Amino acid sequence: MSRKNNQIPLFEGVDRVAIILYLLLVLSGLTCITSVSFEDATITDFFSFSRFHIKQAVWACIAAVMALCILLLDSRYYHMYAYYAYAVGVLLITGTIILPEALAPTLNGAKAWYSFGSFVVQPVEFTKITVALAVARLMSNYNYSIKRLGDLIHVGFIILLPLTIIILQNDTGSGVVLCSFIFVLYREGLNKWICIPAILVAALFIFSFLFTPLFLLMILILIFTFSNAMMIGQWKVHIIFLATIALCSFLLHTATSWFCAEALSGYACLVITVIAAAVFAAIYALRKNIAQIFLSLGLFLGSMLFVPTADKIFESVLQPHQKLRILSFLGIMSDPKGADYNVNQAKIAIGSGGLLGKGFMQGTQNKYFVPEKETDFIFCTVGEEWGFLGVLFVLGLLCALILRLMKMGERQEEPFGRIYSYCVASILLFHALVNIGMTVGLMPVMGIPLPFLSYGGSSLVAFTILVFIAIRLDASPRNGLMRMR
Amino acid sequence: MSNNDAHTRQVILRSIVIGIFLIIACKVGYIQIIDTKYKRMAASNVLRYEVQYAPRGEVVDRNGEFIVQSKECYDLMVVWRDISKQGFDTMRLCSAADITKEKLVRELKNARMTPRAPHLIKNYVSQEAKLRFEEHSFPGFYTIKRTVRQYPRKIGGNLLGNLGEVNDNDIKRGGGEYKMGDYIGRSGLERAYEKYLRGKDGVKILERDAHGAIKASYMDGMFDTLPIPGKKITSTIDVRLQAFAEELMAGKIGAVVAIEPATGEILVMASSPTFDPDDMVGSDRGNNYMRMLNDPKKPMFNRAVQAKYPPGSTFKLVQGLVGLQEGVLTPANAYPCHGGYHYGSKKMGCHPHASPLDLRNAVAQSCNAYFCYVFRDIIEARKFTDVKEGLDKWVEYVKSFGYGRKLDSDFLDEQKGYVPDAAFYNRVYRGSWNSYTVLSLSIGQGELGCTPLQMANLAAIVANRGYYYIPHIVKAIEGQDSIDRRFYEKQYAMVDSKHFEPIVEGMWKGANIPGAGTSYRAYLPGWDVCGKTGTAQNPIGRDHSTFLSFAPKDNPKIAISVYVEHGGFGASAALPIASLLEEMYLTDTITRPQLVEQVKNLPYYLPARYQNVKKK
Structure with missing residues (x-):
């Protein structure tokens, strides 16, 4: 071995596509x-340090240095120090709660910041990295099996401890990000009958605030049809039939709501449709001997009941201030100007971009009307100035990076690297989904940044570290890590 | 975990990732390409709509002289976010735009709340101040041209009415016609003809560039609209006469209304005390308004159409006419009068005059007893089952003369006055009353209340021998062939024209034959003035003085009613005013300057309620 004396070339094995x-x-x-x-036409100093883009450029340089350091560091250290890092990460976020206001100020309602003179750092961005490392370390143990309850509780504890502290910081958006680790757990063999209902309940609860029951029904039918088809395995055989059921039940719903609008309430129409569809599907499943379809159907029916029930409980049982508290607990922000002002302005900005966009610096909506335009709503600028093509470009980049990270995980032999890569992918996915989703009205408004694009030093550096550790782990000699232990 | 299972899970996860991004892409594509709603909303976000205020219509009198003009003035506006970040010379702005520093600071603080919206700093900026302001450049500040009212002759405050800024109710009622900051007619002619005077505001659409600066007119002004000025209105008022009437009424409380009988056009409508209409314009409006509101003489109360006065003896004309029409009276009927009308132990007093008198002389002499007989005969006539039915018939007659109801003139705040009917007395006297109970009605006293406009209208009815046109204040509206059709329709009183002759002759006699009646002072040589004095008792002070007249006797040109509260005898205060106005209108000259002086220096005492009792 020529690399015995630690002379591994810097970019050896590094995934260039990801970089x-x-x-x-x-x-x-x-x-x-x-x-x-460049909101204000009267200021002409492009290189002023008071400008966001100059500050961000400086942060990008710092991030580049960090990335280099990470690539220089031997990959085994990440495995070795994962738990220590985790402990530090948890201490950091605990510190923001304990420390006085002078050191840890409250910004945007969240006591989640450290202040160093004129600039502030949000430690939660770094805590995410340490949690990912700890999860990877724990789950890559030889004798770890997620199918054992004890082990599952163990990993659950590692995720939920920082999550609780982050929620105590009143920064629910960042805390919920950690829930995305269920993605990793699923990859590592978590029983899907734990994953699916959990995701379903959470999703339905959130979406029932955003969409009408009809829209949810359509989404549910689609999801169940395809997931069923995929779970059955020989999906090409069954998908046509399942699609027919989906289509029929949708048409049935439309018909009942048109012709029986006076006699039946919207919800009654829904129930009729669902029962009819369920009967069709059950007959089909019996004839073809498909057991799984019943589980799917059960879930489907359950969620059909859940949506209006959650809605009803929320509307009638809870007091207004309790509702507000739940909404803010979920990180769904209260709307200062009412009537979804922020989201509407964001949509206007994106919508005004059209196919090709208005061009660099030519946007007007993003500058004057969109709130938090350089941080949480930066995607509006992409939409307005770069148009739909630009949006596809950025979405493509994010999607490709996430898929690339998953691929990088899969090609590693060591579970540590794979699990870590999946953690990074799931964090990025969650951020992208929630951030972009909220700007286009698919998600409730939660204040979490768009990775790499949003202005903010902590988030840029943290995401850089997150990704580059994955790249470092992936670049290690395929058999290096474990052998060296 | 088997390899196969791991592979399945990988595939599922990968499809979830791709699925999520596809959903987002679809949604963005929908917003950006399919749904055009957001592009429209974006356009309205970057456009600035600058209102081009329409100048309000002007008003001229019947001879073409201006009564109300529109004067240019400016609103100083600010858009907070356009203010230069380096700050600006506050003192210079203050001195240029005539504004105190405190006010500027206060308004800027308000403007900051809505940084993108135009905010009013100061209205009624004069043209000179605006030019001064424009010599310097204050980014973010600009002026909008508006018009304010200006009154060359400073007359007719209540008649012309005033303007006020719209409130929430007006905006709601206007259904999009009005927006914050617009003016709306609050009373008088301004209110009645609001829709013609107002015009239509235009809009200039300006577009911002990517730096937020105003770039240019949007689409080269394709969607801009020019303001449509308000219509010019020709009023029926004769300004010279109106000014003279206000001059004569100065210091007195009451009202003068003069009507052209052949058309129903109002020549004069003076309510006294009045106010300078210029006081209701500009930045002092609020203070002046409050001052007038607290004035015990209530200058903003348009007595000509809103006051409820007892008509006094002028009402005897109606009494005589109804008697003739009902057949209970002939012109030759004579009744005795020995110092009044005696019933039971009571007496309706009368002033000394020859007795007995026939109808003509009773009108000329204004005999109280005579009309008590007439009134009793009307309501106690055999054909009625009881006096109640008689009274209701009488009420029907009286209402046909325009009393006790709105005349439907173009004054929206016109009042009805009051004519009591049988139901009223039944309520008050629990059903037990008779013709003696209501006897004061016979001489225009008691519960009777009428507006000066209704009295002038009676003069017009008598002048026309039985009909009237609804009195109105507007003669013509620019761009329109005619005014409202109701002003062209004859309204008949329920008395045939043949019955008017004796009454008219009585009125003529009183004014033209010395010693034959109470109104000889109204004599104008060669003009055949007909008149009827009235002296109305009231519970709070000296008698009200009123005079009702028209001239000439044949082919009358002017019908006039003057009412002076607490003016004493009809002949002492109201008559000379009416006579001078008639002379002025008919001959364009004043031959009795000593009478003018006399009217102006009339000893005049007001009861306590009109004194300024508030002490501070």
Whole structure:
């Protein structure tokens, strides 16, 4: 072995595709931030340090240095120090709660910041990394099996401890990010009958605030049809029939709500449709001997009951202040100007972009009407100035990076690297989904940044570290880590 | 975990990732490409709509002289976010725009709440101040041209009415016609003809560029609209006469209304005390308004159409006409009068005059007893089952003369006055009353209340021998062939025209034959003035003085009613005013300057309620 004396070339084995995707995302972010920071025509100093884009550029340089350091560091250290890092991460976020206001100020209602003179750092961004490391370390143990209840509780504890502390910081949005680790757990063999209902209940509860029951029904039918088809395995055989059921039940629903609008309430129409569809599906399943379809149907019916029930409980049983508390607990922000002002302005900005966009610095909506335009709502600038093509470009970059991270995980032999990569992918996915989802009205408004694009030093550096550790682990000699232990 | 299972899970996770991004892409595509709603909303976000205020219509009198003009003035506006970040010279702005620093600071603080919306700093900025302001450049500040009212002759405060800024109710009722900051007619002619005077505001659409600066007119002004000025209105008022009437009424409380009988056009409508309409314009409006509101003489109360006065003896004309029409009276009927009308142990007093008198002389002499007989005969006539039915018939007659109901003139705040009917007395006297109980009605006293406009209208009815046109204040509206059709329709009183002759002759006699009646002072050589004095008793002070007249006797040109509260005898205060106005209108000259002086220096005492009792 020629590399015995630690002379591993720096970029040996490093995944160049991931790095290029990362660089493109950071550049896109810088461009957008530059554009929105030119709100005021009277200021002409491009290189002023008071400008967001200059600050962000400085942060990008710091991030680059961090990335280099990570690539220089031997990958086994991440495995070795994972638990210590976890402990530090938890201590950091605990510190923001304990420390006085002077050191840990409350910003945007969340006591989640450290203040160093003129700039502030949000430790939760770094805690995410340490949690990912700890989860990877724990789950990569030889004798770890997620199918054992004790082990499951163990990993659950590792995730839920920081999550609780983050919620205590009143920064629910960031805390909920950790829930995305269920993605990792599923990959590592968590029973799908734990995952699916959990995700379903959470999703339905959130979406029942955003969509009408009809829209939810359509989504549910689609999801169940396809998931069923995929679970059955020979999906090509069954999908046509299942699609027919889906289509029929949708048509049936439309018909009943048209013709029986006076006699039946909207919900009654829904129930009729669902029962009819269920009968069809049950007959089909019996004839073909498909057991799984019953589980699916059960879930489907259950969620059909759940949506209006949750709605009803929320509307009638709870007091107004309790509702507000639940909404803010979920991180669904209260709307200062009413009538979804923020989201509406965000949609206007994106919608005004059209196919090709207005061009760099030519946006008007993003500068004057969109709130938090350089941080949480940076995607509006992409939409308005770069148009739909630009949106596809950025979405493509994010999607490709996530898929790439998953692929990088899969090709590693060591579970540590794989689990860590999946953790990173799930964190990025969650951020992208919630952030972009909220700007286009698919998700309730939660204040979490868009990875690499949103303005903010902590988030840029933290995401850089997150991704580059994965790249480092992936670049290690395929058999290096475990052998060296 | 088997390899196969791991692979399945990988595939599922990968599809979830791709699925999520596809859903987001679809949603963005929908917003950006399919749904055009957001592009429209974006356009309205970046456009600035600048209102081009329409100048309000002007008003001229019947001879074409301006009564109300529109004067240019400016609103100083600010858009907070356009203010230069380096700050600006506050003192210079203050001195240029005539504004105190405190007010500027206060308004800027308000403007900051809505940084993108135009905010009013100061209204009624004069043209000179605006020019001064424009010599300097204050980014973010700009002026909007508006018009304010200006009154060249400073007359007719209540008649012309005033403007006020719209409130929430007006905006709601206007259904999109009005927006915050608009003016609306609050009373008088301004209110009645609001829709013609107002015009239509235009809009200029300006577009911002990506730096938020105003770039240019949007789409080269394709969607801009020009303001449509309000219509000019020709009023029926004769300003010279109106000014003279206000001059004569100065210091007195009451009202003068003069009507052209052949058309129903109001020549004069003076309510006294009045106010300078210019006081209701500009930045002092609020203070002046409050001052007038607290004035015990209530200058903003348009007595000409809103006051409820007892008509006094002028009402005897109606009494005589109804008697003739009902057949209970002939012109030759004579009744005795020995110092009044005696019933039971009581007496309705009368002033000394020859006795007995026939109808003509009774009108000329204004005999109280005579009309008590007439009134009793009307309501106690055999054809009625009882006096109640008689009274209701009488009420029907009286209402046909325009009393006790709105005349439907173009004054929206016109009042009905009051004519008591049988139901009223049944309520008050629990059903037990007779013709003696209501006897004061016979001489225009008691519960009777009528507006000066209704009295002038009676003069017009008598002048026309039985009909009237609804009195109105507007002669013509620019761009329209005619005014409302109701002003062209003859309204008949329920008395045939043949019955008017003796009454008219009585009125003529009183004013033209010395010693034959109470109104000889109204004599104008060659003009055949007909008149009827009235002296109305009231519980709070000296008698009200009223005079009702028209001239000439044949082909009358002017019908007039003057009412002076607490003016004493009809002949002492109201008559000379009416006579001078008639002379002025008919001959354009004043031959009796000593009478003018006399009217102006009339000893005049007001009861306590009109004194300014509030001490501070």
